[in-house]
Amino acid sequence: MPANTMREVGQRIAATRRAHRMTQQQLSSASFVSLSMLRKIEQGSRFPSDDTLDALAAALNVDPGRLLTGHQRxxxxxxxxxxxxxxxxxxxxxxxxxxxxxxxxxxxxxxxxxxxxxxxxxxxxxxxxxxxxxxxxxxxxxxxxxxxxxxxxxxxxxxxxxxxxxxxxxxxxxxxxxxxxxxxxxxxxxxxxxxxxxxxxxxxxxxxxxxxxxxxxxxxxxxxxxxxxxxxxxxxxxxxxxxxxxxxxxxxxxxxxxxxxxxxxxxxxxxxxxxxxxxxxxxxxxxxxxxxxxxxxxxxxxxxxxxxxxxxxKPPEGLPAERRSGFYIELARAQLWAGLADDAFESLKVARRIAPQHTRGHRWAREDAATLRRLKRADSESLTSFAEWIGAV
The missing domain is CATH 1.25.40.10 (Tetratricopeptide repeat domain)
Incomplete structure (x- = not known):
């Protein structure tokens, strides 16, 4: 594995961890990945196995593909x-x-x-x-x-x-x-x-x-x-x-x-x-x-x-992640139909934060992301990035 790829993956994991306001120790505990291993991964000296990547992604509540360049969807x-x-x-x-x-x-x-x-x-x-x-x-x-x-x-x-x-x-x-x-x-x-x-x-x-x-x-x-x-x-x-x-x-x-x-x-x-x-x-x-x-x-x-x-x-944290993300996906569709395009995009982003795998696999989420991109073609690149992530382009 090229050293620069290992470094990029480590940097992406570290950036995602910091965005979630987690210390290395907290991520280590949440993912059951040893602290020493996590430090080596973030430093770019070790490449995470599939199981390790999945464990880190689950603890960070993101899709594994967001952490690993070139990894399979x-x-x-x-x-x-x-x-x-x-x-x-x-x-x-x-x-x-x-x-x-x-x-x-x-x-x-x-x-x-x-x-x-x-x-x-x-x-x-x-x-x-x-x-x-x-x-x-x-x-x-x-x-x-x-x-x-x-x-x-x-x-x-x-x-x-x-x-x-x-x-x-x-x-x-x-x-x-x-x-x-x-x-x-x-x-x-x-x-x-x-x-x-x-x-x-x-x-x-x-x-x-x-x-x-x-x-x-x-x-x-x-x-x-x-x-x-x-x-x-x-x-x-x-x-x-x-x-x-x-x-x-x-x-x-x-x-x-x-x-x-x-x-x-x-x-x-x-x-x-x-x-x-x-x-x-x-x-x-x-x-x-x-x-x-x-x-x-x-x-x-x-x-x-x-x-x-x-x-x-709004759905509380105690509800299963799949049901919470489903709520925001369906809300986004209602908002889109009501002409509230910005609100619809925000709802889709919330759905992704809650359950990224569920959101990316949901037909309505893909359809609505594609519609939003057509409606707001000149908007910020975050919408284009989201559409690419979900497979709506």
């Missing part, structure tokens, strides 16, 4: 990993022999994958999930009867993490296969609340096919089948389904049904003092984020509704 790195995910699920019913970690270690590994999903760290997921899926399939085939439901529930959650990568990066057939496997495994998990979560995720198949009316019907059936909202967890499970149904109804251009489901979700959120996570986050903040999503999906006369929500509420 996020989407290229993820797409390169998709065949390994396909291979892992091809033998789900007859996995190769191999080691299986104790159940508590498998649970920790799945929790790590879920954390990456909520933080929109798709590279991390794509690099680690194939082996984890294979190991979990092996564990399910060898588990004693008393542990099979637990292993099946872990497998469902791991499938969902893999699906997040497949769906976000346009591998629709792979996403559909993963959802089918989730639906099969959740039966063995014997967990009605997890089953509600799977019904939520299944909607992706209908989104991809633009089959919104069948998707709405499937969600309403899942709502009817979900446990009564007698506990916070059951309330969150049913409320999440109503949120999703509101979005699907809005995509089907049915504002009355969308409003009905959103009112149901709002009422249920009042029984949950703060957002809780049960496969998906649900609570007052998540409902507010979905109100913007519904308004933008309906478009036309509903755009002002999105702007009104955003004028009174």
């Amino acid at each position: 996020t989407d290229s790195r993820v797409h390169d990993a998709l065949p390994a995910i396909s291979a892992a699920i091809a033998t789900h019913d007859d996995p190769d022999d191999g080691p299986v970690r104790p159940l508590h270690e498998l649970q920790l590994a799945v929790e790590d994958a879920v954390t990456w999903r909520l933080a929109a760290q798709y590279i991390q997921i794509s690099q680690h999930i194939p082996d984890l899926l294979t190991e979990l399939a092996r564990a399910l085939h060898t588990a004693p009867l008393a542990h099979r439901a637990h292993v099946a529930s872990l497998l469902v959650r791991a499938y969902r993490c893999a699906d997040a990568v497949a769906f976000k990066f346009g591998a629709r057939d792979l996403s559909a296969r993963l959802i089918d496997l989730m639906r099969a495994a959740v039966v063995e998990a014997q967990d009605p609340l997890l089953q509600a979560s799977v019904a939520y995720v299944r909607t992706e198949v209908f989104f991809a096919a633009r089959a919104h009316r069948p998707g709405l019907r499937a969600l309403e059936q899942a709502i009817d089948a979900s446990p009564p909202p007698s506990t916070p967890s059951a309330t969150a499970a049913r409320g999440a389904l109503h949120m999703r149904a509101a979005v699907v109804a809005s995509r089907a251009s049915n504002p009355d049904v969308a409003d009905t489901h959103m009112r149901e979700a709002t009422q249920l959120s009042e029984r949950v003092p703060e957002d809780i996570y049960l496969g998906t986050a649900f609570g007052p903040d998540s409902v507010n984020a979905h109100k913007v999503s519904v308004a933008v999906s309906l478009g036309d006369d509903h755009v002002q509704d999105a702007l009104d929500v955003a004028s009174e509420w």
Whole structure:
């Protein structure tokens, strides 16, 4: 590796760290990269490995491609990993022999994958999930009867993490296969609340096919089948389904049904003092984020509704990064439609700061960045730079 390239990468990491007002010790602690290694990287005497680069980028909340000149784009790195995910699920019913970690270690590994999903760290997921899926399939085939439901529930959650990568990066057939496997495994998990979560995720198949009316019907059936909202967890499970149904109804251009489901979700959120996570986050903040999503999906006369929500509420740090960045991406679209081009660009930049991988992979963000660049062709180079980063040029 040429010395000047190592120096440039080190300088870029150091500049990004200082922009985040972090000391070397703080970045070392946040990324789990040793302080001595970090110092050598910033000095330009060591070049970061892929894992080290990903760890630093995650701690700095930026895309790895921003730190490394000439490095592959996020989407290229993820797409390169998709065949390994396909291979892992091809033998789900007859996995190769191999080691299986104790159940508590498998649970920790799945929790790590879920954390990456909520933080929109798709590279991390794509690099680690194939082996984890294979190991979990092996564990399910060898588990004693008393542990099979637990292993099946872990497998469902791991499938969902893999699906997040497949769906976000346009591998629709792979996403559909993963959802089918989730639906099969959740039966063995014997967990009605997890089953509600799977019904939520299944909607992706209908989104991809633009089959919104069948998707709405499937969600309403899942709502009817979900446990009564007698506990916070059951309330969150049913409320999440109503949120999703509101979005699907809005995509089907049915504002009355969308409003009905959103009112149901709002009422249920009042029984949950703060957002809780049960496969998906649900609570007052998540409902507010979905109100913007519904308004933008309906478009036309509903755009002002999105702007009104955003004028009174902003997603707090406690919401998953993917949901927070999604809020700002959808807000940017509403602002653009309302003629607020500068505000739209600011919202897209906020979305990038929160979850760069999610933002760069989002179709609406790319489309709106391209529109902004056309509208403000003579504007500052920051807009052009953003458009180049997101692939809108």
